[in-house]
Amino acid sequence: MQPAARLGQATVALFFNDILHRALGSWVPLDSWLGFILAAGVHLFLLINVVAVGALIFIWMERKIAGRIQDRLGPTRVGGKFGWLQTLADGIKLVAKEDITPKDADPLLFKLAPYVSFASSFTAYMALPFANGWAAQNINVGVFFIIAVLGLEVFGVILAGYASGSKWSLFGGMREAAQVVSYEVPIGLCIVVPVLLVGSMNLVTIGESQAGLFTNWLILHDPFTFAVSFVYFTCAVASVNRAPFDLAEAESELVAGFHTEYSGLRWSFFFMAEYGSMFLVSGLAAILFFGGWNGPIPIFHILGWAYEQGETTWKVTGYIAQVAGVLNFILKATLGVTVMMWVRWTLPRLRIDQVMTTCLKYCVPLAAFCFVGAMIWKLNGWVSPHDFAPNTLGHRFAEVREDWVLRREPMASGQEPVANENAAVLGDHAPLSYSSLISSSQEASQ
Amino acid sequence: MNPITEPVTVSHFLAVGAVLFVCGAVCMATKRNALGVLMGIELVLNGANLNFVAFGSKFLRSTTIGLDGELMALFVIVLAAAEAAVALAIALNFYNNHTTIDVDHADELRG
Amino acid sequence: MMLLAAINPHSLAFLLFALLACGFAIAVVMTSNIVRMAFYLTLSLGATSGLFFLAGAEFVGAMQLLIYVGGTLVLLIFGVMLTAQARFISMKTSGAEWVMAAGVGSALLLLLLYAGFSVESWNKPRADLSSLSIFDARTSTPIGLALSGVRVDQLDEPSEQLRRGMSGYLFPFVIISMHLLVVLIGAGYMARTKRFAGRLAVEQLAVVAPRARGPRSSAIMGGIVSGVFVNMLLAVLCFGYWLSAAAKAEEQGGMSKLLGQVAPYLQSAADWLCPVLGLLFLANVLMLLVVYGWQKWGVVGLVLVTILQALAIGNSGLHPAVAWVFLVIAMAPVALLIVLLCSGPRPTVWEQMD
Numbered sequence: 057m058q059p060a061a062r063l064g065q066a067t068v069a070l071f072f073n074d075i076l077h078r079a080l081g082s083w084v085p086l087d088s089w090l091g092f093i094l095a096a097g098v099h100l101f102l103l104i105n106v107v108a109v110g111a112l113i114f115i116w117m118e119r120k121i122a123g124r125i126q127d128r129l130g131p132t133r134v135g136g137k138f139g140w141l142q143t144l145a146d147g148i149k150l151v152a153k154e155d156i157t158p159k160d161a162d163p164l165l166f167k168l169a170p171y172v173s174f175a176s177s178f179t180a181y182m183a184l185p186f187a188n189g190w191a192a193q194n195i196n197v198g199v200f201f202i203i204a205v206l207g208l209e210v211f212g213v214i215l216a217g218y219a220s221g222s223k224w225s226l227f228g229g230m231r232e233a234a235q236v237v238s239y240e241v242p243i244g245l246c247i248v249v250p251v252l253l254v255g256s257m258n259l260v261t262i263g264e265s266q267a268g269l270f271t272n273w274l275i276l277h278d279p280f281t282f283a284v285s286f287v288y289f290t291c292a293v294a295s296v297n298r299a300p301f302d303l304a305e306a307e308s309e310l311v312a313g314f315h316t317e318y319s320g321l322r323w324s325f326f327f328m329a330e331y332g333s334m335f336l337v338s339g340l341a342a343i344l345f346f347g348g349w350n351g352p353i354p355i356f357h358i359l360g361w362a363y364e365q366g367e368t369t370w371k372v373t374g375y376i377a378q379v380a381g382v383l384n385f386i387l388k389a390t391l392g393v394t395v396m397m398w399v400r401w402t403l404p405r406l407r408i409d410q411v412m413t414t415c416l417k418y419c420v421p422l423a424a425f426c427f428v429g430a431m432i433w434k435l436n437g438w439v440s441p442h443d444f445a446p447n448t449l450g451h452r453f454a455e456v457r458e459d460w461v462l463r464r465e466p467m468a469s470g471q472e473p474v475a476n477e478n479a480a481v482l483g484d485h486a487p488l489s490y491s492s493l494i495s496s497s498q499e500a501s502q
Numbered sequence: 503m504n505p506i507t508e509p510v511t512v513s514h515f516l517a518v519g520a521v522l523f524v525c526g527a528v529c530m531a532t533k534r535n536a537l538g539v540l541m542g543i544e545l546v547l548n549g550a551n552l553n554f555v556a557f558g559s560k561f562l563r564s565t566t567i568g569l570d571g572e573l574m575a576l577f578v579i580v581l582a583a584a585e586a587a588v589a590l591a592i593a594l595n596f597y598n599n600h601t602t603i604d605v606d607h608a609d610e611l612r613g
Numbered sequence: 614m615m616l617l618a619a620i621n622p623h624s625l626a627f628l629l630f631a632l633l634a635c636g637f638a639i640a641v642v643m644t645s646n647i648v649r650m651a652f653y654l655t656l657s658l659g660a661t662s663g664l665f666f667l668a669g670a671e672f673v674g675a676m677q678l679l680i681y682v683g684g685t686l687v688l689l690i691f692g693v694m695l696t697a698q699a700r701f702i703s704m705k706t707s708g709a710e711w712v713m714a715a716g717v718g719s720a721l722l723l724l725l726l727y728a729g730f731s732v733e734s735w736n737k738p739r740a741d742l743s744s745l746s747i748f749d750a751r752t753s754t755p756i757g758l759a760l761s762g763v764r765v766d767q768l769d770e771p772s773e774q775l776r777r778g779m780s781g782y783l784f785p786f787v788i789i790s791m792h793l794l795v796v797l798i799g800a801g802y803m804a805r806t807k808r809f810a811g812r813l814a815v816e817q818l819a820v821v822a823p824r825a826r827g828p829r830s831s832a833i834m835g836g837i838v839s840g841v842f843v844n845m846l847l848a849v850l851c852f853g854y855w856l857s858a859a860a861k862a863e864e865q866g867g868m869s870k871l872l873g874q875v876a877p878y879l880q881s882a883a884d885w886l887c888p889v890l891g892l893l894f895l896a897n898v899l900m901l902l903v904v905y906g907w908q909k910w911g912v913v914g915l916v917l918v919t920i921l922q923a924l925a926i927g928n929s930g931l932h933p934a935v936a937w938v939f940l941v942i943a944m945a946p947v948a949l950l951i952v953l954l955c956s957g958p959r960p961t962v963w964e965q966m967d
Contacts, residue, residue, distance in 0.1 A: 089622035165652060196751050200675040207683030211655060214690055218648060230694070237687055240679075257753055506620055509738035510627045515668065516729030518631045520722055522661070525638040528718040532706045535647050537693050541654050544685065545638055548661050551673075559668040564739055569759055569766045572670045572752060573782055579673070579680050580789055584796040586685045590692045591803035598807065603696040 067189075069095035099192035103181045106386075111331040115143045118397050125401040153320035160221025161317065169219060170318065170325035173212025177332040180205040184339055185260050187349045187381035188267075188363065198259040199247055202340060203240070206295065209333060210236040213314050216326070220317040228314040231303050231408055238415045239294045245423035246288035249281055249430045250274050250344040255453050263348035265453060269445035270352035275345040276441045280429035285345040287423050289392070292337035294411065296330060299400035303408055331393075338392025339385065346388055349381030356380060357448040364449065512563055515556030523549030534604050536593045540586060547582045551575040627667050633660035645705055647697065651690050658682050672753045709906065760786045826907060826965045833953045833962060840901045840946060848894035855887035886929040893922045904950075909966045912951060919943045 073091030116131070119142065123130025131139030157166055183198040183205075185191035195201050210233045217229015251257050253274055254265045266272045275285045294301040315326050342348055356362040361373035406414065433440070526545025533539050556562060558571015597603050637657035641650050658681050665674035730736060758765045762783035896918050903911030922943065927936035954963045 089620050089625060092622050162646075162648065165648065168652075195671060195675075197671050197675050197753050200672070200679070200753075204675050204679035204683060207679060208659075210683070210687060211652075211690075214687070214694075215652065218690075218694060226694070230691075233687060233691070237684070240683070506624055506628060508624065509621060510624050510667075511738045512735040513730045513732075514627065514631070515664070516735065517726055518634060518664065520725035520729060521635040522638050522657070523725065524718045524722040525635075525642050527721065528714045529642050531717075532642070532710055532714045534706060537647060537689060537696065538650060540689065540692075541641060541650055544654065544681070544689075545641065545657070548658060548681075551677075552661060552664060555665055555668050555670045555673055559670060561669045562739060563734065564741075565734075569752065569755055569764075572673050572756060573759060575665075575670070575673045576676060576756070577785060577789060579676055580793065583680050583685045584789075584793055586688060587796055587800040588803070590688055591800040593692060594695060594804050597696045 068098060071095075096192075099182075103178070103192060106335070107178060107181065107328060107332045110335050111328045112143045112147070114331045114334070114393055114397075115146070115327070116140065117394065121394070121397045122401050125398070147324065150320050150324045155321070156317075156319055158221050158317050162219040162221070165215050165219035166317075167322075169212045169216035170322045170329070171212075172215060173209050173329040174325045174332070176205050176208035176212065177329040177336065179208075180336050181332070183259065184336065185263060185343070185348070186385050187378040188264060189260055190378060190382065191260060194258070194260055197257045199251060199257045199262075199340075199344070202259075202336070203243060203247060206333065206336070207236065207240050209329065212326075212329065216318065217314040220314070222317055225314050225316050228303070228316070232297055232314060235297070235301065235303070235408070235411055235415075236295055238412060239291050239419075242287065242291045242415060242419035242423045243295060245420065245427055246284050246291060247344065249284045249427055252427070252431060253277055253281065253434055253453065259343050259348075261451075263343050263350065264449050264451045265447065266347040267350050267451065268354050268357075268448040270347065271441040271444045272350075272447060273345065273347040274442075278430055278433040278438070278440055280426040280433060281345070284423060284426040284430065285341065287419055287426065288345070289341055289395075291415075291419055291423075292341065293396055293399065294415070296333040296337060298330075298334065298396050300403040300406050301411055302400075302405065303411065334393050334396055335389050338396070339389040341392055342385060342388035348388075349385040351380070351384050354448045362448075510562065512556045512559075515552055515559075515562070519549040519552035519556070521549075522546075522552065534606055536596065536603050536605050537590075539605065540589050540593070543589070544582065544586065547578055551578050554578070623667065627664070630660045630663040630667065633657070634664060647693050648690075651686065651693055654689075655682055655686050658686065670752060672756050829962050830953070830957060833950070836946070836950050836953060837901050837905055840950070841898055844894045844897040844901070848891045848898070851887045851891035851894060855891065858887070883929040886925060886931075889925050890922060893918050893925070904966075907966045909963075912947075912954070915947050915950070916944075919947055 069091040071091075072094040073088055076088070076090055116139065120130040120139075131142035133139060133142075134145045135141030157163060180202045182192045183195045183201045185194065185198075191198070213232045213236075214229050217225045217227075217232075220226070250262060254262045256262065262274075266274060270276070275282055315323055318326060354362070356373075356377035359373075362377040363371075363374045522545050526542045526547075526549060529542030529545060530539050531542075533542065554571045554575040556571075557567050558569065558575075560566050560568070593603065596608065600607060634657050637653045637660065640653040641657065644650050644653065658677065662674045662677040662682065665671075665677055755766050759781045760783065762781035764779040764781050897915065900911045900914035900918060903914065905911075919940065923936045923940035926939050927933055954966075955961055
């Protein structure tokens with residue numbers, strides 16, 4: 057079994073197993089659990105770095121951006137002129153703080169709540185691809201999984217609000233739970249549009265389908281998808297409780313909302329969860345609408361460095377191209393996070409009834425309308441910038457048409473084939489024709 | 503059969519489903535809080551779902567009931583969510599009327 | 614080191630998730646704090662979702678997380694917080710109920726485990742497992758197509774008739790869409806905010822100790838005890854007669870004198886009469902114990918068992934008058950017990966039973 061035979065499918069684990077097999081001989085078979093554990097450890101380390109270092113940088117960025125928008129400088133002392141290490145200093149302070157548990161708090165739930173929040177935010181990173189095939193776990197229903205797991209973050213908030221034993225916390229927790237759960241609906245509708253266009257929920261496939269020139273990006277596919285990307289971004293901001301939707305932590309109303317009673321390291325877990333979720337939904341927007349790890353111009357494809365479709369042997373230039381893809385992706389996600397911060401310090405906070413109105417009266421109908429529009433556009437095959445430049449990976453959108461079963465004739469040469477992984481699922485069934493169905497039934501009845 | 507070294511079979515999944523089912527049934531029978539009873543119902547339905555999925559999984563047996571297992575589990579999940587919503591509305595109404603959520607106090611109609 | 618080679622990672626992951634799911638389910642039953650119950654349920658259902666992923670049903674696993682854990686449980690927790698009367702209220706169930714529940718529960722569990730492990734085709738793992746990979750479980754497209762009416766997984770069905778009859782799951786899909794709409798409207802209407810005139814103040818419910826029930830008169834206690842004894846004696850007699858009648862061919866010794874007196878009357882009776890009567894006498898004993906345990910259904914059971922016994926006698930081939938005589942004789946002590954329970958100083962023993 058070649059380690060690189062299945063690119064992107066447990067490659068790292070098989071790689072480790074191969075090395076261990078060569079080193080330790082028959083003690084370690086080729087599918088041993090050791091390789092999986094090592095691979096999991098590597099992925100864990102990398103993702104923790106993304107979350108933690110990302111949180112470090114984003115908090116610094118937030119303070120700088122907030123300062124500039126408010127016509128002041130922000131941190132300028134720690135670590136040189138730009139205050140680079142301010143967050144590190146804050147982190148050290150938080151770790152050294154006293155661990156206070158309020159008297160009325162339920163001790164188990166109080167202590168568990170930040171970890172639940174952080175765990176759900178981090179679990180979603182497992183399915184997020186940073187480059188073509190480079191996801192910790194390339195789940196076939198990746199989009200669905202991420203949205204499902206993001207919805208679990210609300211548990212941490214509710215538990216924190218309830219277990220703190222204070223009414224401010226309880227109000228903040230309840231408001232946030234209502235908000236996050238309500239906004240799952242328009243987010244789901246918005247997510248379905250790129251899935252509809254590409255024909256797969258696999259995030260790697262969605263990224264692959266946007267390879268090539270920037271006209272392949274799904275945001276430019278049709279005006280409805282363009283609108284949907286903004287609706288998605290708005291709902292994502294609401295879903296991670298960033299201003300103007302941040303009533304849960306409304307500093308001017310509720311002291312600090314659900315995390316009033318949290319100090320020190322526990323509070324920092326909540327904030328790592330929040331910044332982690334911000335990066336995650338921005339990254340998801342990048343993959344779904346903005347081309348993911350693909351740059352605006354396919355430089356590495358022109359150079360010949362990138363992996364082509366079906367190529368499985370490892371090459372250094374391909375590795376460099378992948379790393380460039382990672383950098384691309386992180387850049388796009390960071391841009392998304394920056395926009396979130398920009399919006400936070402510009403717009404005033406919404407009341408809870410305004411938040412609910414926005415969700416139910418504006419976002420949901422708009423998302424539904426755009427969904428229908430995108431569906432009609434795709435069904436009719438109207439012109440789209442997507443047809444301007446070819447997909448550099450040769451990827452075709454999956455097309456399972458509505459009359460697939462009835463239209464089953466032998467595959468003519470000019471016919472549009474069914475795309476990649478669905479072919480494996482559906483097999484090579486040559487379509488029958490409806491007339492042959494009727495004729496065979498007539499034969500059976502004779 | 504050693505569950506660590508040998509592959510998992512349908513029976514193992516059934517065992518887990520059985521434990522969940524029995525815990526849910528005991529929960530339904532013994533809890534006095536109406537929401538505790540509701541949680542028992544959720545556990546029961548999850549045990550059943552595990553069974554469905556185990557029978558439909560092609561990694562556990564060669565001949566399976568295929569997609570039917572997963573689809574039935576899907577429908578069960580959806581219907582359980584709907585039923586939890588209605589049951590919760592009933593429980594809330596009961597609480598608003600009697601100021602208690604104890605099901606032992608729901609005895610006004612008895613003969 | 615052999616173990617190192619032999620551990621199957623898939624099975625290890627299964628064991629981990631299974632222990633989590635079962636452990637937290639048991640914690641749900643054992644704890645009395647409703648908020649912790651909800652939290653443990655969340656963890657148990659999350660572990661179940663992991664089990665779904667391990668079985669290759671990734672779509673159902675993601676749906677479980679999204680709908681069950683992320684929706685239904687959030688709803689439950691909201692409900693818990695809206696109905697909590699005091700901080701960390703706990704309503705305890707009494708010990709007797711725990712014992713009964715544990716007994717029935719463990720019997721059911723043993724039965725299910727036995728059934729689960731007894732079928733051959735469920736017991737054995739798949740033979741050619743190494744040719745598959747759990748990473749290749751791609752079920753979302755076939756599920757989507759099945760929900761639109763096309764069963765793409767059954768395209769290889771050899772029979773043409775069966776293939777054309779497989780309509781997919783479109784009809785149930787539309788039905789549950791309507792169902793969900795109805796539930797949405799109904800639950801939203803039922804749970805709307807209402808105005809309550811003169812709303813009671815929130816009671817502080819104490820942790821419930823078992824209710825102190827009044828003393829029963831010695832007549833009642835004597836009746837129960839003597840009833841237990843007499844029924845046990847009659848049950849032993851019935852079983853003894855049945856066993857000795859079954860061994861009639863081998864030996865006629867032992868209780869031959871009593872048998873000789875009774876046998877002519879019972880010649881025409883069916884064979885099943887004696888064991889059935891014996892079982893029903895034992896059931897009577899159980900009902901009397903339940904009456905002792907302050908449950909009203911024990912009295913109902915006493916009446917029912919007597920009627921069943923009379924029916925059994927009537928249908929067994931003896932003269933119907935025997936059945937009537939038996940009914941009257943057996944009902945007399947039951948009626949006496951009921952009269953004793955309902956009489957006496959207020960509150961009567963009958964009113965104190967539940």
